[in-house]
Structures are given as structure tokens and as C-alpha cells.
Amino acid sequence: MARDYYDVLGVGRGASSDEIQAAFRKLARRHHPDVNKDPESEERFREINEAYSVLSDPDTRRRYDRFGEDFRDVPEDYDERVAAGAGARGGGGYAWTGAGPGGDGRRVRFVSDFGDGDEGHGDGSGVDFEDLFGGLFGRGGARARGPVPGADQEAEIRLGVEEAYHGGKRVITLSGPEGPRTYDVTVPRGVVDGQRIRLAGEGGRGSGGGSSGDLYLRVRIKPDSRFRLEGRDIHVVLPVTPWEAALGATVPVPTPGGTAKVTVPGGSSGGRRLRLRGEGMPNPRGADGDLYAEVRIMVPPKLSDRERELFEQLAADSAFDPRKPG
Structure with missing residues (x-):
């Protein structure tokens, strides 16, 4: 179902005309595309305008309250047709199958007098409103109520x-x-x-x-194994060797736009985040997002004899203890 117009303006169903107008002006100032450079401001402003155009007109608002999102599809002489149809023995009548906004029913059905008015179509009498008026009242009905725009x-x-x-x-x-x-x-x-x-x-x-x-x-x-998005910022994992983390290095980092280079400062521990300004998602109406590369220290899965010798020598010579406080 389309978004409720009252929710769009942030007012209750019993709101007065002045309250609706005040809510519209407040939101319009906030979301006008000339003021708000957010990518969705233009669409949000259009949504606000549409809601206000419906709720600010008393007649249109009454129809919306009664028929919900399909209020444009219901002919203005709906009640007269219901009365005329209900009084014709062996004929048919119109029945609304639900409430207005928030209700379950959103269609008008053509129901036989011999039925009980539910939505079962075992007797073949149920006809969708759009099909019914498209064939029987399409031209005359359209002229009677004027041009009706289609729904978004x-x-x-x-x-x-x-x-x-x-x-x-x-x-x-x-x-x-x-x-x-x-x-x-x-x-x-x-x-x-x-x-x-x-x-x-x-x-x-x-x-x-x-x-x-x-x-x-x-x-x-869609989820991606390499890139995690937070708004326009992109987060990636940056694998580095123990010596690159300890000594510092310039290493490649993947981005959606291709490979970039990032400098890993000497003495970097796992979990350190390195920021690449402007390497996140592009923003046609403002600053591009940033890319954050999180350092992850990787060790060889299998040590050569020389690598083992060097690591053993480092372990013997180094006094560094990451578990020691301070």
C-alpha cells in the first residue's frame, strides 16, 4: 500500500486545516531541493506536495478518509450507484470491501443480490472495479468526474x-x-x-x-564480501604482514572504483582504521563518502625454515608483551 498521507505530513487523522497547512510549510521548507541537497530531497518534497494537495481539499480529504489509496478510482456518484443497484431485484449492487487508509479492503466489487456480499466468486458474480467501469462506465464516467491521474x-x-x-x-x-x-x-x-x-x-x-x-x-x-556500506562510507578489511604492520608500508587496497594505495604507519596493530578521504560512494550533490581500511595482521600459514628462524630470533630479542598493562 502507498504511504499514508497523514504519516507523510506527520499529523493525526483529526488534524485541522491549519495544522495540516503548518505541517506542510514546515516540511516544505526543510525538504525543498533548493535548500536540502540530500539526493532524496526532491522525491520527498514531491511526496509532501502530493499529501498536502489531497488533505488540504475538504472534498478530496473526505474521499481519501473513506476509500484510502484508491479514492481516485471510485466514481463520485458511487453512493447513488450503490443505492440503485441494491434496489434492483435480480440485479447487482456495488459494495466497498474494506475501510479507508490502514484498512484491508481496497477494491469495489460488483455483487449479486443473491450473494452475501463477501469476496467469494464461486458464482462468477465478482468483477474487479477497474474491469467493470472500464467496460460499462469508462467513457461516460470519465467525462463525469474529469481526468483522473494514475497512482504512483x-x-x-x-x-x-x-x-x-x-x-x-x-x-x-x-x-x-x-x-x-x-x-x-x-x-x-x-x-x-x-x-x-x-x-x-x-x-x-x-x-x-x-x-x-x-x-x-x-x-x-546487495551484501558484498569485500565492501560494507554505511551511508556513503565504505569499509574494507586490509590484510598486512607482521613486518608491514611493524615497519610501515604502502600497500594496495580495493575500492569499488579500482585499486588505491594506502600508507600503513609503522607500529600499526590489528583493528587500526585508515581513512582514504573521498574514496567512498560518489555524491553528485555533495562531498563523496570516505573509505575506511581496517588493518588485519596475517601470518604465513606455513613457515619456511628461514622464517621460523627469524621469528624465533625476534621472540628471543624482543621485550614487547602486548598483554602487559601500560
């Missing part, structure tokens, strides 16, 4: 860390009520988990000449 829709797109880092063209296929559909998607460089990609006009179809809604692809970053 949302789906998920799963990306690897390197795919998200570089961005680029992708072809995806999504399943829908009319079968699978294929989309050409431009993934912006540096998208992060939870960010949305907008496909204009690819959402629900409008009626009566109304424009189609948009399709939003919610990005989900």
Missing part, C-alpha cells in the same frame, strides 16, 4: 556495490497484473541503499485523459 507505484531494484558506485544503464523486468514488463533504467552514479529512482509516467494508468503516475524503484544494495 513502487518496486525494488537490487544492485551490487560496484553497480551502485559506477551507475549506468540497466534493463530490468518487473511482474505486474498485465504480465511482465521490461524497463530501461538509468542508475545514477553513487546511489545508496533506500534511495529511489523515478521512472516518469511508468506508474498506474490514468483515466478520462488523466496522466499516468510514476514508477519509483527503491534501491537495495
Whole structure:
């Protein structure tokens, strides 16, 4: 289900018009793209505008409270049609199958007078609202209530860390009520988990000449064995030898953009984090993230005779005791 408009504005269902307007102004100032450079500010601002446009109009708000996210699909003379249908012996009537926002029902059904009004279709009388009015009342109904824009829709797109880092063209296929559909998607460089990609006009179809809604692809970053993301910062494990950790060295470190170099200071212990500024996820609207390489000291799995000799000599000559306090 689409996000509840009251939740979008952060107000209760009993909020007054003044409270709704005040909440909108506060959020609009905070999320306006000219002020907020966060990648999702434009989409958040659009969501806030949509919620306000519905809740600020008393008639539209009443319909939304009653019918929920499908309020645009219900004809304005719905009650008259219910009354007319219910009084026709052997005919049919309209029945709403659930409550408004937060309820389970989100469709209108055409129900026979001989049935009990539930959603069973054993007698073949159940007809989806969209199919029913598309055939019987599509043209006249559309003219009666004017153009109705289609609803926005949302789906998920799963990306690897390197795919998200570089961005680029992708072809995806999504399943829908009319079968699978294929989309050409431009993934912006540096998208992060939870960010949305907008496909204009690819959402629900409008009626009566109304424009189609948009399709939003919610990005989900797949787990990666090398890279761990925290926002735009990337964390990697940096294996080093005991002598590199003790003496210091410049060693290669993997990044989604390719191999970089990092200087390991002498005397580095395991767990030390080395920061590479700007080597994290790109940010088209601000500073790039950083990359953090965590030192992990590795020893040879099998020592040669010479290596064993040298380690034994070091053990005999060194007074270092990592377990000794101070």
C-alpha cells in the first residue's frame, strides 16, 4: 500500500486545516531541493506536495478518509450507484470491501443480490472495479468526474556495490497484473541503499485523459564480501604482514572504483582504521563518502625454515608483551 498521507505530513487523522497547512510549510521548507541537497530531497518534497494537495481539499480529504489509496478510482456518484443497484431485484449492487487508509479492503466489487456480499466468486458474480467501469462506465464516467491521474507505484531494484558506485544503464523486468514488463533504467552514479529512482509516467494508468503516475524503484544494495556500506562510507578489511604492520608500508587496497594505495604507519596493530578521504560512494550533490581500511595482521600459514628462524630470533630479542598493562 502507498504511504499514508497523514504519516507523510506527520499529523493525526483529526488534524485541522491549519495544522495540516503548518505541517506542510514546515516540511516544505526543510525538504525543498533548493535548500536540502540530500539526493532524496526532491522525491520527498514531491511526496509532501502530493499529501498536502489531497488533505488540504475538504472534498478530496473526505474521499481519501473513506476509500484510502484508491479514492481516485471510485466514481463520485458511487453512493447513488450503490443505492440503485441494491434496489434492483435480480440485479447487482456495488459494495466497498474494506475501510479507508490502514484498512484491508481496497477494491469495489460488483455483487449479486443473491450473494452475501463477501469476496467469494464461486458464482462468477465478482468483477474487479477497474474491469467493470472500464467496460460499462469508462467513457461516460470519465467525462463525469474529469481526468483522473494514475497512482504512483513502487518496486525494488537490487544492485551490487560496484553497480551502485559506477551507475549506468540497466534493463530490468518487473511482474505486474498485465504480465511482465521490461524497463530501461538509468542508475545514477553513487546511489545508496533506500534511495529511489523515478521512472516518469511508468506508474498506474490514468483515466478520462488523466496522466499516468510514476514508477519509483527503491534501491537495495546487495551484501558484498569485500565492501560494507554505511551511508556513503565504505569499509574494507586490509590484510598486512607482521613486518608491514611493524615497519610501515604502502600497500594496495580495493575500492569499488579500482585499486588505491594506502600508507600503513609503522607500529600499526590489528583493528587500526585508515581513512582514504573521498574514496567512498560518489555524491553528485555533495562531498563523496570516505573509505575506511581496517588493518588485519596475517601470518604465513606455513613457515619456511628461514622464517621460523627469524621469528624465533625476534621472540628471543624482543621485550614487547602486548598483554602487559601500560
